[in-house]
Amino acid sequence: MRWVRWCAAALAGVLLTTGCTGDDRRGFRPGAPDAGDPYVPGAGNGGYDVGHYALDVRYDPGDDRLTGTATVTATATEALSRFQLDLAGLDVDRVRVDGEPAAHRHDDAELVVTPEHGLPAGRRFTVEVTYGGVPKPLPDAALGDGGFHATGDGAIALGQPESASTWYPVNDHPSDKATYDIAITVPDGLAALSNGVPKGRTSTGGRTTWRWSEGSPMASYLTMLVIGDYRVTTGTHAGRPLVTAVASALPADGPAAASVARTGEVADFLAARFGPYPFDAYGGVVVADDRIRYALETQSRPVYGPGFFTGGRPNTEVVAHELAHQWFGDSVSVARWSDIWLNEGFATYAEWLWAEHDGGRAVARTVADRYATTDWTRPTVDPGRAGMFGDAVYQRGALAVHALRRAVGDDTFFRILRGWLAQHRDGNATTADFVGYAERTAGRPLRALLDAWLVGATPPGLP
Numbered sequence: 157m158r159w160v161r162w163c164a165a166a167l168a169g170v171l172l173t174t175g176c177t178g179d180d181r182r183g184f185r186p187g188a189p190d191a192g193d194p195y196v197p198g199a200g201n202g203g204y205d206v207g208h209y210a211l212d213v214r215y216d217p218g219d220d221r222l223t224g225t226a227t228v229t230a231t232a233t234e235a236l237s238r239f240q241l242d243l244a245g246l247d248v249d250r251v252r253v254d255g256e257p258a259a260h261r262h263d264d265a266e267l268v269v270t271p272e273h274g275l276p277a278g279r280r281f282t283v284e285v286t287y288g289g290v291p292k293p294l295p296d297a298a299l300g301d302g303g304f305h306a307t308g309d310g311a312i313a314l315g316q317p318e319s320a321s322t323w324y325p326v327n328d329h330p331s332d333k334a335t336y337d338i339a340i341t342v343p344d345g346l347a348a349l350s351n352g353v354p355k356g357r358t359s360t361g362g363r364t365t366w367r368w369s370e371g372s373p374m375a376s377y378l379t380m381l382v383i384g385d386y387r388v389t390t391g392t393h394a395g396r397p398l399v400t401a402v403a404s405a406l407p408a409d410g411p412a413a414a415s416v417a418r419t420g421e422v423a424d425f426l427a428a429r430f431g432p433y434p435f436d437a438y439g440g441v442v443v444a445d446d447r448i449r450y451a452l453e454t455q456s457r458p459v460y461g462p463g464f465f466t467g468g469r470p471n472t473e474v475v476a477h478e479l480a481h482q483w484f485g486d487s488v489s490v491a492r493w494s495d496i497w498l499n500e501g502f503a504t505y506a507e508w509l510w511a512e513h514d515g516g517r518a519v520a521r522t523v524a525d526r527y528a529t530t531d532w533t534r535p536t537v538d539p540g541r542a543g544m545f546g547d548a549v550y551q552r553g554a555l556a557v558h559a560l561r562r563a564v565g566d567d568t569f570f571r572i573l574r575g576w577l578a579q580h581r582d583g584n585a586t587t588a589d590f591v592g593y594a595e596r597t598a599g600r601p602l603r604a605l606l607d608a609w610l611v612g613a614t615p616p617g618l619p
């Protein structure tokens with residue numbers, strides 16, 4: 157994610173508490189009511205691992221109603237008497253587990269499902285949820301509202317660290333990645349954009365269904381839904397589909413269109429440094445809604461708010477940032493949000509690399525500037541929920557990446573990056589994993605150096 161302007165968000169965390177008392181007969185116990193990540197209390201769930209979501213949603217901008225069926229294929233990781241999915245602000249009509257009706261209770265943002273029979277550990281099962289209603293965003297005074305926003309011509313569902321539960325039932329934490337098939341039915345004439353490879357569209361009775369498929373595991377906050385009047389451009393790049401879309405309210409030959417038109421070129425620049433592009437499709441979507449004051453690295457197809465393209469000139473640095481996340485954040489995802497610098501530090505550093513390559517500021521100058529303005533009392537690792545999108549994560553995080561590069565030299569540095577990305581592709585990782593990998597690849601201790609740059613309270617020497 158990248159905000160239009162850097163902002164130091166004030167903490168206004170709202171703790172979502174979920175009641176869940178232990179049962180149960182026959183050794184089946186309820187799955188945990190969240191993922192245990194203190195940055196997102198209530199989000200995610202324990203006791204199972206989702207493999208695939210098949211989403212079939214219909215949205216009508218006329219009455220702002222969304223109806224959907226989500227078929228979630230998961231594996232029980234413990235013996236479950238019941239389990240939970242995250243679903244905020246929508247009503248559940250019906251739940252089936254392995255085709256049989258299942259009891260369910262919808263408490264606030266938690267859908268509690270009690271199947272007819274307990275699920276033994278290791279059992280693969282499917283949950284089919286039929287649901288609908290008028291979707292709402294998740295209010296968050298500190299980080300900005302995430303999730304579903306109705307717009308004048310359609311809707312935008314987007315947001316980090318949480319947004320998915322506003323439009324489908326989900327295990328809403330990046331530690332449970334899954335593949336997706338997404339079908340979106342909208343009135344004829346509107347575009348319905350999402351992640352991954354386009355699988356065609358069909359029209360009947362005044363409505364068009366757009367189909368998308370993401371075959372690489374995807375964290376739920378990286379899913380997106382954009383519906384409205386868009387100029388959609390479909391092509392190929394490096395043998396894969398490239399779909400970009402720019403809101404029709406923005407000029408066809410303006411800076412937004414010119415910036416996303418360089419998506420393939422920027423991705424190739426990054427691939428030359430980070431290793432092969434990790435997904436089966438490329439793309440980008442520029443929305444015209446001023447409430448979206450950020451760009452987000454939604455998998456294979458980032459979404460950009462309009463504020464990045466108001467300067468009269470193209471802005472490819474934000475494109476480089478979001479595309480770098482395809483490697484750092486999307487392919488290799490955090491296991492917990494306190495390690496978000498593993499996403500943002502590298503994406504910010506990629507911006508600096510791209511700017512230098514594209515005739516902009518030299519990396520050394522950017523490093524000197526950021527170094528001079530860094531508040532060393534703010535840690536890069538575990539910055540607190542309110543600090544997730546702060547300078548300590550982005551700017552200081554990128555300085556730490558540069559310090560590593562200077563310490564080990566370019567050859568070893570890029571070998572660390574490529575090897576790290578290959579080793580954890582489609583998975584999750586932690587800061588400790590990264591430090592360990594860098595040390596093994598470089599063949600020397602690096603913990604003290606990285607500790608100083610990431611969490612030390614006094615400035616290390618300028619690299």
Ligand SMILES: [Zn+2]
Pocket residue numbers: 157158477481499500503
């Ligand atoms: Zn970012």
